Amino acid sequence: QEFQFGPCRVEGVVLQKLWQAFWAMKDIVQAQDNITSVRLLRKEVLHNVSETESCHLIHALLRFYVNTVFKLYHDKAAEFGVLKSFSALANNFFVIVSKLQASQEKMFSTHESARRRFLLFYRAFKQLDRESAVTKAFGEMDILLSWMEKFYQL
């Protein structure tokens, strides 16, 4: 069981566990997102991503989720009583990011298009107030996991 984002391989992560963790909190989290007219992970961010591009993009997205979204959503997760699922997701994301980091250092190709895609996501995030943006980003983890599933081999 591993992720294969183009040249970047990530072993030892059980995607089914990430799904179970998110699904346990999906309804609570998404119900808090009242700005339904904005979708951060739009099709332009995740569609038709090339293999080599995928490593750059997933690394940028997951690093942002670990350093910003998870960090700022922790108290909400505690408030909603979903800290266990939240931690399972956070820990797995942290593992993936650290393993991607190692792969990325060996990659010389720079990917302007991966950066552009990430910036689409990031700018939409920045246009919202921070609490709404973090809630929305967390609620869209099903979109992110669906995309990651395409790179997962059992």
Add this chain to the structure above:
Amino acid sequence: VPCVSGDLPKPTNVTFISINMKNILQWNSPEGLQGVEVSYTVQYFIYGQKKWLNKSECRNISRTYCDLSAETSDYEHQYYAKVKAMWGTNCSKWAETGRFYPFLETQIGPPEVALTTDEKSISIVLTAPKKWKKNPEESSISMQQIYSNLKYNVSIYNTKSNRTWSQCVTNHTLVFNWLEPDTLYCVRVESFVPGPPRLAHPSERQCVSTLEDQTIALEVK
């Protein structure tokens, strides 16, 4: 004629029932209004877009369901739907679903199952379920085309020994060998896709008997 909003209780349990991307919105009539001639109006919303949209075939309807398959056919989008009750000049507030993501939430129907038998084996051929389509003339799309990681859980039950075996397969043909001759076996198959938990939809139980052991049959003659 605009109605006075909020005078009626809202419909309850508003939810999507989705099988092979056939997406039906259904709800219960408002508390305390069972048996009263209430009508309903439905709207839907594409997450990330701006406006609620009408479903003309579900305006002022008396039934408590509405087929939104066509409106939610882009399964990589996410949707909301809402319904309100009306009675005379009174109407309820809207009752809304949670965020509905067909790609992750549709139930995968069972495959078609074809069985052929031998003395000690049963061959099974599976055909993936078909995605909902608007017009019968449209060409069919297999759910396999949408979910490349579609798998099948095949269980076979020996009616004589009351024993059951199960096997998870990805390909569409498999053979169960080393079976007992002249014995009735029943097969049931369930499709599933790795990912978030989905409701299961096993196939009807199909039973078939293995042939008599020809060697014994010859000796008897």
